Amino acid sequence: MTPALVLLLAVIGVSFSGPLVRMSHADPLAIAAWRLGFSLLVIGGILLAQGSWRQWRRLSRADLRLALAAGVLLALHFWSWNTSIGYTTVAASVVLVNTHPVFVAIASVLWLHEPPTRRQWTGIAIAMAGALVVALPDLGGSGDAFHGHALLGDLLAVLGAVTVAGYFVIGRRLRVTLDLWPYVGLVYGACFVVLLALAGITGARLGGQPPRELAIFAALALGPMLLGHTGFNWALKHLPAYVVNVTLLGEPVGATLLAALLPGIREVPGAFTLLGGALILAGILATAQRTEARVAQG
Numbered sequence: 001m002t003p004a005l006v007l008l009l010a011v012i013g014v015s016f017s018g019p020l021v022r023m024s025h026a027d028p029l030a031i032a033a034w035r036l037g038f039s040l041l042v043i044g045g046i047l048l049a050q051g052s053w054r055q056w057r058r059l060s061r062a063d064l065r066l067a068l069a070a071g072v073l074l075a076l077h078f079w080s081w082n083t084s085i086g087y088t089t090v091a092a093s094v095v096l097v098n099t100h101p102v103f104v105a106i107a108s109v110l111w112l113h114e115p116p117t118r119r120q121w122t123g124i125a126i127a128m129a130g131a132l133v134v135a136l137p138d139l140g141g142s143g144d145a146f147h148g149h150a151l152l153g154d155l156l157a158v159l160g161a162v163t164v165a166g167y168f169v170i171g172r173r174l175r176v177t178l179d180l181w182p183y184v185g186l187v188y189g190a191c192f193v194v195l196l197a198l199a200g201i202t203g204a205r206l207g208g209q210p211p212r213e214l215a216i217f218a219a220l221a222l223g224p225m226l227l228g229h230t231g232f233n234w235a236l237k238h239l240p241a242y243v244v245n246v247t248l249l250g251e252p253v254g255a256t257l258l259a260a261l262l263p264g265i266r267e268v269p270g271a272f273t274l275l276g277g278a279l280i281l282a283g284i285l286a287t288a289q290r291t292e293a294r295v296a297q298g
Contacts, residue, residue, distance in 0.1 A: 003238045007247045010231030015254025017224035018090040019262050021082050024216045028086070029195060029204040031217065032078035036192040038221035043185045055182040063177060070170040071190020073163045078191070079198060081160030087153025090259035091269040092134050095277040096157035098251055101284045102127050103165035111169070116287070123286030130279025131158070137272050168236075175237050184230050 024031050047053040059067070084093045102124050109115045116124065135154045167187075175183055199206050209217070235244045256277075259267040269277075 003235055006231050007235055007239075007244070010228050010235070011247060011250040011254060013223040013225075013227030013231065014229070014248075014251045015258060017220065017228070017251075018085060018094045018255040019258045020216055020220050020224070021085045022090050022259070023262075024213060026209060026213050026217075027199075027204040028079055028082035029199045029202065030206050030209070031082050031220065032075070033192065033195040033199055033206055034209070034214070034217035035078070035220040035225055036188055036195060038218050039225040040185070040188055040192055042221070042226060043181060043188060046181050047185050050181065052179055052182050053185065055178055056186060059177065063174060066170050067174060067183075067186045068190045070167050070174070070187045071192075072194050073166040073170070074187060074191040075194035075198065077160045077163040077167060078195065080156045080163065084153040084156035084160065087149040088157065089150075089269070089273065090267055091256040091273045091277070092150070092154060093157040094251060094255040095134055095273065095280055096131055096154055097160040097164070098248065099127055099131055099158065099280060099284070100161040100165040100168065101248075101287060103162050104169055105287060107165060107169050120287045123283045125283070126286065127280045127283030130276045130281075130283060133276030133279060134273055136276075137270070171233060172236060175233065180230070180234050180237070184233055188225075 021028075021031060026034075081093065081097050084097070105116045105120060105124055135151065137150070171183070171187070174187075178186070196206075198204070232244055232248065235247075256269050256273075260269065
């Protein structure tokens with residue numbers, strides 16, 4: 001299977017995430033925990049069949065700590081983003097959470113000591129302006145459809161962007177050491193444990209889910225998790241990171257189309273979401289294109 005085909009399937013997979021979360025009536029932590037639980041059943045079977053779990057033995061303590069940190073960040077991403085869907089529109093939530101390449105650039109300065117160029121900072125500024133445009137109706141108090149909590153949903157979506165950026169930054173390093181299934185098994189497993197702990201602390205109900213909810217959880221595991229997240233993690237070892245990041249920008253388009261078409265949602269994006277989303281995508285694309293030029297020169 002070619003990397004281009006894997007990325008296409010991954011985009012299709014993650015595009016179902018927002019609409020499926022919106023259709024669920026379960027607690028956000030329950031949605032995330034069941035999604036990871038179903039995914040780990042499949043991943044565990046693959047690890048046992050291949051015996052590739054033995055790669056964990058060669059990890060240093062530092063790498064193990066990084067893997068655990070990635071799992072914690074992914075858990076916080078799922079909690080914050082799943083919660084945001086209940087407060088703001090699918091389009092706004094998905095567009096804002098997909099500002100994560102901006103935060104990857106910031107992490108490059110603070111952690112990797114690879115500061116962006118002036119053109120990249122310009123792209124980041126454009127993307128941030130787009131995020132502000134998306135949130136403007138909520139800042140003006142017009143989010144009546146979501147009981148005045150749309151701004152909270154937007155902020156939670158941005159938190160989801162920050163945490164998933166950290167998850168991807170760590171993943172770029174660990175995928176050099178680990179093959180795909182040992183990597184996702186370790187990180188998804190850590191994420192699952194954190195989600196269970198958060199559910200216990202907050203009192204979120206995990207058990208007793210009706211068949212409809214279980215079907216949604218299984219669909220989230222199959223599409224956004226195993227096809228989407230795992231597909232992107234696979235691509236990180238076969239393609240430059242900027243290619244994966246640019247491809248990820250297809251998610252807001254796919255999710256917005258699905259949210260507008262699905263009978264249970266029927267959310268038609270407004271002018272602010274369309275304009276802000278276009279600015280965000282233009283800004284991130286400008287940043288990624290500059291990264292492409294830098295890689296080509298190197």
